Amino acid sequence: MRWTHALIPTLRETPAEAEIISHQLLLRAGLIRKLTGGLYIFLPLGLRALRKVEQIVREEMDRAGALEVLMPALQPPEIWKQSGRYETAQDVLFKVADHAKKEWVLGPTHEEVITTLVAGEISSHRQVPRNFYQIQTKFRDEIRPRFGLMRAKEFIMKDAYSFDATDEAAQASYQKMYEAYQRIFARCGLKAVPVEADTGVMGGKFSHEFMVPAETGENEVAYCDHSDYAANVEKAISQLPALPASGEEASLTPEKFATPGVATIESLAKAPYSVAPERQIKTLVYLVEGKLVLALLRGDHQLNETKLAAVLGTATFRPAEPAEILEAMGAHPGSLGAVQFDKLPVYADVALRGVTGMTTGANQDGFHYRHVAIERDIKVTRWVEIRTVKAGEACPRCGHPLKIQRAIEVGHVFKLGIKYSQALNAMFLDENGKKTPLVMGCYGIGVTRTMQAIIEQSHDKDGIIWPVSTAPYTVCLTPLNVAGASPTLKLAEQLYQELTAKGVDVILDDRDERPGVKFKDSELIGFPIRIGIGEKSLAKGEVEIKPRAGALLAVKTADAVAKVMELIAAGKS
């Protein structure tokens, strides 16, 4: 490609709309342009980088034995009603109407479609395992699109779906995808770590997310440096030392005492009460599918709503309003407690199991109870794990302190089970002639998000630093004089031919621009290798080879191609 034939609208200044560095660089390097919020145009260079990421994904999926298909983005709502997700996913589902006012949905994923296909085409245990994937535009009515390609209304996803006869076989399919994902992100030059993740309301046994550590990520990961434990904080657990004995006489029973104006853990922790937060029981009230429930936590712990959703088996809940709480409990938030309270179900966090000498609200404004022993004084409906881990708590595997790091989710692998195959009747006959639902897994990679994550993780003050594997062009030839039949341009064209013949993606910056402009643009876009051809070095029979992230090399003209091939090979390993 000749630069003068391309469209590469680099920007010297940062557009006001971009907040995070990768988004700024996507715009400044002329890779994308915004059409409107959450919708982007891929310009030629951006598309080339995207295609390279896609191709890596495709090669590794093929290598793992998955079969590429292409499914419609436009889907009938009936199959969504059949799976139940017409309701549960309604917040993200785009819906459109045709000329006859019939409703359609734009697919946020394709479990329903692929399961419908498989229900019709696979009927024998001899036809499994099978794994189908596609790379396709997905639509999600995101409440708040942001950060460019990171969270958009429309984005490109690789989605794969495995079908197996048994749970064990499904496990093997899952493992294959897990390994393929590690290869994919490694080839993209990304540090992406698999972490245990919540399975959400989809059910299923377990899942892993592939996370790119980045301060701008929308997720938090708890991990341990000493073991291989890593989990999304929505899922993470830790070892917690038991509370030291309270030192109270076991015979002490709950005693009500006045606490005027005290409505927070912190204020009860101060004089004159001086009740340490860990010796308090926090009482939260949630409205779950129209019914109130209590959630109990130690005073120094935070509720984890994702875990609560998993425990409740529904995502349809919210904190109760003060008025709802007053009506049900007879007190305002800040004075709530579950002592001798049996009107509502009580879900207590396991960190509270067996604790004694606790203080909690008395369900009467301005009063608390002390000397509370939870198992004696509170009727716990269920003991559950609903606490959010904090940095510094002990790793569940090895006991070393956990760290917490923000991260970008670029992929997930998910063991689905039989939820969709049952709902959409994807059954097969096993060896005994018995009709059985297929066991499914699903596996996603945000392709556009992955492209941006590469930039977020690999840049410097001058611009993007593309790995060879995903760069829009691998080599940028930069003749410093392009006038007429200048020897620099001539040599550039010769090198262009030679490198292209060897299969290298080359762009030739044949613009009549000052060297500084060319260097800056080349570094902003982040081509892995720049070859500078100027009259000074040419007089010595040399060209300058500048790896984007390395030092400048003076190389004899005759050795230039070999040197470039060597650098590319090193970059690919």
Add this chain to the structure above:
RNA sequence: CGGAGCGUAGCUCAGCUUGGCUAGAGCACUUGGUUUGGGACCAAGACGUCGCAGGUUCAAAUCCUGUCGCUCCGACCA
């Protein structure tokens, strides 16, 4: 959906508080010239429904109301 901010040239922004002559700057763009190894300089030029609609006023980019869009925080997020 709640809170906050912003909409003026392709981009970055000034002007708005306190209404008033022809709406400005830098970058980018066009033409000519000088330059030519790290985002050049000089000269001339082109580019604007001041987001949109309504209102107040002799007069609105500026004040008021509504509306649309964008950004951030929160809520939300398979």
